[in-house]
Amino acid sequence: MQNGESTLAAGETSPAKKQVPEEITKQSFRHKVWRHLESNSLALFPRPVYNRIPNFKGANEAAAKLAELDVFKNATTIKVNPDKPQEPVRVLCLEQKKTLYVPVPRLQNGFLNRLELPEEENGQAAIKQAVSRKGMETFGKPIGIEESVSLDLVVMGSVAVSKEGYRIGKGRGYGDLEFGLMMHMKAIKPNTIVVTTVHDCQVFDTLPAELFGPHDVPIDIIVTPTEVIETQRMSQRPVGILWHLLSNRRLQLMPVLGQLRDIEMLAGRSCVLKEVDTDVEDRGTTRPRKLRRRTRSHKSHSEGEGNTTEGDDAKSGKPRRASRRRNSHKAAANTAAARDDGKRDERHRRPKRPKPVIDFSVKISNIGPNTRVRDLKQALSERGVKPQVMVWKGFRGFCYLHFFKPGPQKGEGDAAAGAASMAGVLAALAAMSLGGADDDKPRLLTVEPAPPRNAEANQEPVAVAQ
Template sequence: MTEEQLPTEITKHSFRQKVWDYLMKNDLVNFPLIVYNRIPNFKGAAEAAQRLTELEVFKLAKVIKINPDKPQEPIRFLTLEANMEILVPIPRLRSGLFLHVTPVAGSSKNELRTLSKIHGLTVAGKPLGIDSKIKIDLVVLGSVCVSRDGYRLGKGKGFADLEFAMMMRMGAVTQDTIVVTTVHDCQIFDSLPPEIFKEYDVPVDIIVTPTQTIIVNPKLKKPSCIMWHMLSERRIKSMPVLQQLREMDEKEGKVVTLKEEDSDIETQKTYRSNYVKNKKRFKTKKIVSNDNNIGEEEEKQVKTRFLKKRTFNKVNSKDNNVFSNVAEGKMERNDKNIQQRRKNLKLKSKSQVEFSLKLSNISSGARIRDLKNALLERGIKPNEITWLGHRGICYLHFNKLRKNNDLPDKPIQVDSIMANLQQLCIGVESNENINARDFIIVKPAKPISRIEVTDMTSV
């Protein structure tokens, strides 16, 4: 990007936002089409991967650590095809550090492609802990944007930086280990402000795009250890590998000082959502009591639930568990009211449907969970799904079309969703025999309105 395209606000997020917006506006991404808060799956990722394999540092490598994001999937495939071992970080480091994947001799290209995907890595990969003595020859990272002098910005969660620090602590990498990233040309800035980067940020040594290879010279210094003062107690407890490394450092006599305030970015949304959810369940009343013995007003916060338990009147009879006619009448009326409210909500939900898509030619072996997983992988989030798998069809319902100034998690335009669903195939046991006849057919379930046509032409 040129200087004219630089964001006005100088923060890491502002540069990420600039790149995400540019990629979306200029249709430079493959599915998942929503790039916000992700490593973008840019168009040309396969060409960049092929260019990376031509590097001498790649040809000499035996073990390569590659991030699990979609744009680096072609690199994982080509690495396995070259009979090299790969290490892929376990998502969010929840249950370990790496998955170690070694290609099986005689594997076909289709088998290697399956193995390079997230599901294949999870099934075939063997967990690798911090006690491993493995040596990594090359590190491949995904990026949101980079600069020609080596500064890199990821999606903002900090996992790539933390993984590199752990590898450094294990002795798996050194300052001389080459770090490569593959990006689209538009993700490259001539320079990024050095002041927004910290000592824990991992720089890159080589930048590969579909059209060029950039060798960073001079190289920037890489983080040499885990920055414990940047981590909170809660985050360490959420990652067993961090707990193990902390215990190792303490046994060696090192002073481990953690961050006092838990302000990790990735946790703020969770805490906020829990607070709002709990706040809705309760309301507070302020009671003021005058006590002469105390000599001042005392305020008490009393929490009362919105919903009260239902009670029923009982009658004296031979069976004490028999409800009275009055109570039974109340129960019947309450049930009718509940049913009516549910009916109203259902009608209201249906009335908000903006458009629907019909998916046909669905395999008889497909299940709705297969469809949900496939939609999630492509970044498509319908509001409702009508599943008629026994008839080979289903319907996806979307409530509102997204406008330019809407949040990125809302549905996008009709034609973009339909394009994202092309070559979709579910319920097929093997990918080797898939042909065009197996792909799901996608059509609008109702005529597109005049407004929708206008929106589609503007995309």
């Protein structure tokens, strides 16, 4: 993909012309890059690279070229995205004893992890394991949005970038949201450099400025396997999270956003969300589907040829009618057999068990950030409280206990649990305090009634209390 092609794809419009053809979108550039990497054997595992930050041949060379820059040598704290093409950069950070921060994938269970290797496990094998997807969870220490972090360098993954500093990600908005959260933490300083490592074919001379908004993060330096490009930075960095661009669904998927919104609202700041859920760009059809040709056996193919030629029909009319009769008899027999099988299945099908119905629910608040679900389960068990379902939101400081209506249950324990009452549970949990391993002192928990909720309709992660 040559730069000339990139300019042509961008439309070669004059700066005064603000309209962009409908077919020119961020997704069109993504698809161009993904298709080029796949069709020219430039893509590496995981494949296919569609809908990903693409891993490319030369990622190690690009990382090595980045390590030669003063911005990397002088940096002590670096944040690197968790995608595969930036894995070599994460390796270099740990090898050179730099403080490495990695975002939690998709921001589903937190925000940042600081990778810390034990002193006895600082070899190459341990580093390779630590920078993998599983290793980042094992060796990562969770960092909340209220903690103090100062970053010297930010390394982002990209699908397409331009020499003007415009960046296109994979379309889910994770990179932009991570940047906005880091701006809230004041981890990004005016002198913090933003770098991306990409293949040469992912670099465009220009991209339409009209495709980008105030939430898009601009790139300062582009590093490829063959060159280093200092961009012109045509746009400003986001100042934080732009709430009016997000829907409530996004907050449900990423609890850390809900936590930040609560903090902002308590400080008296406006955090109005958008009503229409369009904060994720419509992907459309990103990969052309290959139509699967229907194949026939040699016998059926021969019969088809005899039945589709007008001359053959005249010569062999009777065999044709006989063939149709055989097929109709065969189809009728198959239908009857299927009907009989359906009746047998209905006779042997077990009746469905009635689904449990929530009788009442209790909310427990003021849970410490270091408290684990097992700590609360043990405290509940000591007080004789056995909920059927626990919805754990400890990282946001609360959880829900759901108690089912009494009914025919198997076992005495289940029946006793089903017979629990709201007043009894509140009395048993009164003045309960709980602390995590790293807390200075236990916290007094707030226990209050919560509106009953349908356990099956609840889309939050649940843990069954044993």
